[in-house]
Amino acid sequence: MSHLERLSLTSALALIVASTVGCGADQGASAPVLPQSNAATLPGAFAQPEKGGRFTGSYSGSFSARACGARHDGHFDFRGTGDAQYIGSSSESGTLLGSKYRGADLCDWFDIVRLTSTARKGDYVVLAVDGQHENVETPCNQRLDWHVKYGEGEFNGANGAGKVTIACTAESVEADHRSSGTYVDRWTGRLTFTR
Numbered sequence: 001m002s003h004l005e006r007l008s009l010t011s012a013l014a015l016i017v018a019s020t021v022g023c024g025a026d027q028g029a030s031a032p033v034l035p036q037s038n039a040a041t042l043p044g045a046f047a048q049p050e051k052g053g054r055f056t057g058s059y060s061g062s063f064s065a066r067a068c069g070a071r072h073d074g075h076f077d078f079r080g081t082g083d084a085q086y087i088g089s090s091s092e093s094g095t096l097l098g099s100k101y102r103g104a105d106l107c108d109w110f111d112i113v114r115l116t117s118t119a120r121k122g123d124y125v126v127l128a129v130d131g132q133h134e135n136v137e138t139p140c141n142q143r144l145d146w147h148v149k150y151g152e153g154e155f156n157g158a159n160g161a162g163k164v165t166i167a168c169t170a171e172s173v174e175a176d177h178r179s180s181g182t183y184v185d186r187w188t189g190r191l192t193f194t195r
Contacts, residue, residue: 042065055160055191057084057115059092060184063168067098067137067177068107074098076109076139077168078183081118086191087125088154089118096129106131109139113143113164114150123153129164138179140168146189153195162189 029118033120061080068074082087094113100106109131116124131144143165151158164187 011107025188036165046062050192050194052086052158052160052192053190054084054143055187055189056080057087057090057161057173057187059084059090059115059187062180062184063182063183065138065140065178067090067179068100068109069137069177072177074107074109074138074177079182080185084187086193087115087117087123091116092185093119094129098116098138106132109136109142109144113146120153123155125151125155125158125193137177139166140183142171146187148191151193154195156157158191159193160189160191162187162191164188 040179059080061078063076063078065076066072066074072102075098076092078092078096081090082092092113092115092188094110094111096111099108099110110129113122113127113129115127126149127146128149129144129146131139131142133139134147136142143163145161146164147161148158162166164185166183166185168183169181173179
């Protein structure tokens with residue numbers, strides 16, 4: 001007999017006993033105590049178990065960039081494919097913006113990156129990336145921080161944080177601080193989700 005069938009039978013017996021106690025039984029006698037239902041005993045009834053844990057991934061593809069400079073902000077557009085733990089074969093896309101601090105040799109690279117399952121396009125996680133570095137015109141060959149903004153599909157309720165390193169090979173560098181080429185990145189950290 002399943003736990004739910006026992007629970008239903010217990011509830012029915014409690015109703016019979018309660019009606020018997022009220023109909024001619026000794027009013028001084030106490031009704032038998034039956035085990036009470038406890039939602040925690042029903043596995044998975046309310047809380048979703050957490051999935052995930054240690055997270056690693058690597059992607060490669062192409063980029064185009066404009067250097068972060070004293071008189072202009074930078075950008076780093078990139079698209080690639082690869083593989084990541086829990087996501088599997090997937091694509092990566094993002095645009096990082098670079099903002100120079102006045103009076104400082106720091107450039108802050110930030111914005112979001114989306115990792116999307118190749119097999120199920122509705123399963124993806126969106127990560128916020130951020131990092132400040134001295135005298136850095138692009139986020140290439142730098143280590144940046146990331147944390148989860150949100151997830152969809154399989155990654156509903158996603159949470160986590162870590163580091164990403166982007167290694168670039170510039171294939172063209174233009175006079176107006178623009179460049180393009182290929183990149184390989186590596187993600188490390190923790191990723192958890194509840195779906």
